[in-house]
Amino acid sequence: MSIGENIKLQRKAKGLTQAKLAELSNISRSYLGDLEGNRYNPSIDTLKALAKSLNVDTSVLLDGSQDIVSMPIPKAIEKKKERISYDQFMETAKAFFMDASEEDREAITRDISNLYWESKQINKNKYAPRNTKK
Numbered sequence: 001m002s003i004g005e006n007i008k009l010q011r012k013a014k015g016l017t018q019a020k021l022a023e024l025s026n027i028s029r030s031y032l033g034d035l036e037g038n039r040y041n042p043s044i045d046t047l048k049a050l051a052k053s054l055n056v057d058t059s060v061l062l063d064g065s066q067d068i069v070s071m072p073i074p075k076a077i078e079k080k081k082e083r084i085s086y087d088q089f090m091e092t093a094k095a096f097f098m099d100a101s102e103e104d105r106e107a108i109t110r111d112i113s114n115l116y117w118e119s120k121q122i123n124k125n126k127y128a129p130r131n132t133k134k
Contacts, residue, residue, distance in 0.1 A: 003047075004038040006061045010054045011036075024053035044091060089116055 001009070011021050018036070022029040026049060034040045035050075042050065051058040090112065100108065 001063055002038050003041060003061055003063070004036045006063055007032075007042075007050055007054075008036040010056055010060065014054055016054075021050070021053055025049040086113075086116060 011018070016024075018032050019029045022032040025032070025046070027046060031040070035042050035046075047058055047061055051061055054061075090109070
């Protein structure tokens with residue numbers, strides 16, 4: 001299931017309307033409708049606010065029954081062909097391990113950061129090599 005479907009399922013299970021959940025989460029009703037309709041992906045802060053309002057763990061909204069490898073790639077990364085900033089990359093990546101222990105989060109963040117910068121250098125060398133004099 002998608003994040004939007006999980007939000008809607010939990011909202012209905014708690015007997016809440018979109019308007020009430022939006023109010024509890026401090027977001028607009030129309031934005032909640034867009035999230036439930038999978039037109040947008042929520043930010044980490046929005047996801048945390050929704051999980052708190054629904055009294056569930058954020059992994060429930062992310063569908064914690066799936067392992068990280070089988071989770072769908074967020075649309076922000078999947079369809080983007082232009083460059084994303086390091087901060088955007090890390091924010092999206094952190095959504096997948098926000099419920100890990102502090103020690104694990106630090107190790108994962110360090111590893112992902114290293115991979116980001118290494119891939120950036122590889123792509124720079126591959127697609128924009130320096131002109132060499134012959």
